[in-house]
Amino acid sequence: MEGSMELKGGVPLQGCCRRCRLRLGGLRRPDLYSFTESEKSTNFDSESLETEPRTKKSKISVCICCLGLLQSEFWPAMLDAVKDKILQNGYDSDTFACGLSYPPSILMREHSINLHMKETDPDWKNDNLVPLKQAWKWSFGQSMATTTNKSLDSGAISQFLITLHTKYKEDQQELESLKSMVPQVFIDRSKSFKKYRGEDYSRVSIDSTLSKIEPSTFKKYFSCPPKEPENPAECTHVECIHNPIYLGGRYIKFSRELSQTPWIVDGKRIMEGSIQEIIFQPIVDFYKIPTDSIDNRLKFISSGREDVDVRCLGNGRPFAVEIYNPTVTKLTPEQLQLITRSMDNQPDFIKVTNLQLIQRSDLQVLKMGEEVKTKTYIALCIKLENKVNSENSNPEDKTIHSNEVCDRLKPVLAVEDFDRINMYCENLNEVGIMITQKTPLRVLHRRPLLMRSRKIHQMHASPVDGKPNMFTVELTTQAGTYIKEFVHGDFGRTTPNLSQILGFKVDILALDVKSVNLEWPTKP
Numbered sequence: 128m129e130g131s132m133e134l135k136g137g138v139p140l141q142g143c144c145r146r147c148r149l150r151l152g153g154l155r156r157p158d159l160y161s162f163t164e165s166e167k168s169t170n171f172d173s174e175s176l177e178t179e180p181r182t183k184k185s186k187i188s189v190c191i192c193c194l195g196l197l198q199s200e201f202w203p204a205m206l207d208a209v210k211d212k213i214l215q216n217g218y219d220s221d222t223f224a225c226g227l228s229y230p231p232s233i234l235m236r237e238h239s240i241n242l243h244m245k246e247t248d249p250d251w252k253n254d255n256l257v258p259l260k261q262a263w264k265w266s267f268g269q270s271m272a273t274t275t276n277k278s279l280d281s282g283a284i285s286q287f288l289i290t291l292h293t294k295y296k297e298d299q300q301e302l303e304s305l306k307s308m309v310p311q312v313f314i315d316r317s318k319s320f321k322k323y324r325g326e327d328y329s330r331v332s333i334d335s336t337l338s339k340i341e342p343s344t345f346k347k348y349f350s351c352p353p354k355e356p357e358n359p360a361e362c363t364h365v366e367c368i369h370n371p372i373y374l375g376g377r378y379i380k381f382s383r384e385l386s387q388t389p390w391i392v393d394g395k396r397i398m399e400g401s402i403q404e405i406i407f408q409p410i411v412d413f414y415k416i417p418t419d420s421i422d423n424r425l426k427f428i429s430s431g432r433e434d435v436d437v438r439c440l441g442n443g444r445p446f447a448v449e450i451y452n453p454t455v456t457k458l459t460p461e462q463l464q465l466i467t468r469s470m471d472n473q474p475d476f477i478k479v480t481n482l483q484l485i486q487r488s489d490l491q492v493l494k495m496g497e498e499v500k501t502k503t504y505i506a507l508c509i510k511l512e513n514k515v516n517s518e519n520s521n522p523e524d525k526t527i528h529s530n531e532v533c534d535r536l537k538p539v540l541a542v543e544d545f546d547r548i549n550m551y552c553e554n555l556n557e558v559g560i561m562i563t564q565k566t567p568l569r570v571l572h573r574r575p576l577l578m579r580s581r582k583i584h585q586m587h588a589s590p591v592d593g594k595p596n597m598f599t600v601e602l603t604t605q606a607g608t609y610i611k612e613f614v615h616g617d618f619g620r621t622t623p624n625l626s627q628i629l630g631f632k633v634d635i636l637a638l639d640v641k642s643v644n645l646e647w648p649t650k651p
Contacts, residue, residue, distance in 0.1 A: 144190035146197035153255030160265035195359025212365040220287035230295035286370040375648040376482035377443035409469030441642040496645040510538040511632040548588040565620040581608040
């Protein structure tokens, strides 16, 4: 075992490893903790930190305080586990931050040492104790940097966190002594299962419980100082987490039978595919994401959405994909092109353009655009009614549904109808048309009943060749305008509406988004 050391009042810390003696002494110089076993400490009583000579066959004693977590003799297996995890998943981050989940019984051991120190040295203060995790980062973290060929940074800087989870064989046995010290506390906890979720020994609860136990009671059930462990703490698994990265682009939608996200009602899929799934699949393939993990690893974000039967043409709709815990973060132009081509494998449905890596801050522009952007639509409309003279109408006529009569009754658009729309808009060109819309009946089952004011900035009507009862309307509107309802009025829930402006009933046959007027992503 590493030799004993005396601090201040000459209290022997026999059984503590070299680094625990440093942290118990309140020394906060990282370089003192990053030494290797072959190095001698500098500027700190080097003779007292020398280890005792060992024979090749002598067993390495385990520190009574850190359970070997700060002893480099026990690091090789942990470092191998870290290296294997990174190689297995292919994390390409140049930097990392590290974290440690240590056995809760270490809190008991630190408390025991603290009581022992106070008993032997009245001036001893536990406030100076360097936290185990900090000393571990200064020491083991540096070895991780060498092993992984990555730079160690703080969690505030690095996007990549490597956490070691450890266990100690005698952990449960040592913690059980708390039940003897304060039995009532654990009886009360057992009665509050929902609050504590059946967990007896969380780190917070251990700290809280220890602060309430009298020293004499603690010493009765737990050795002061702690006994030397037979085995060190071991690494159970390594967890690697990288902060999300974001891909941004625009999609052009050609199909009138494709929802933006999976359309599932009461557990039943209404449509086979969706834009989200088409865009996700190449990313799933590239990152080898298991099917059952897709919902946890990928998130689809868009600047608004169109109905299933609405196409989105022009330069498309802006969208982003959040990729949680990505292994590859530095996507090359070639890799982005490969992913884009895979997204475009279904040309009858969508096309993706301008796919690129973006920053999280770019999402604010994307979401803000839902409210402030304008969109341009092209609506194919039909005139539904035409005035019919009663003298020309014979209710006894059994051929009322013949082609001849239907043609005679067929509504026809006059030049005056187009003039009425276009003149109406020209007169309001500077201020636009302010409309009021109640939540449409078709979406009322899933959206709250609200009254919204929206603006039609521009509108122009044109005839359709060969279709005298049809016309197109091109509109530029405020984001969030219900275009279908503006055309037919939704039983008076949208006012004014196109039917009111024209003076006869109008319905919409098809709708296209011509452009989403938002510059995003910002890079060409």
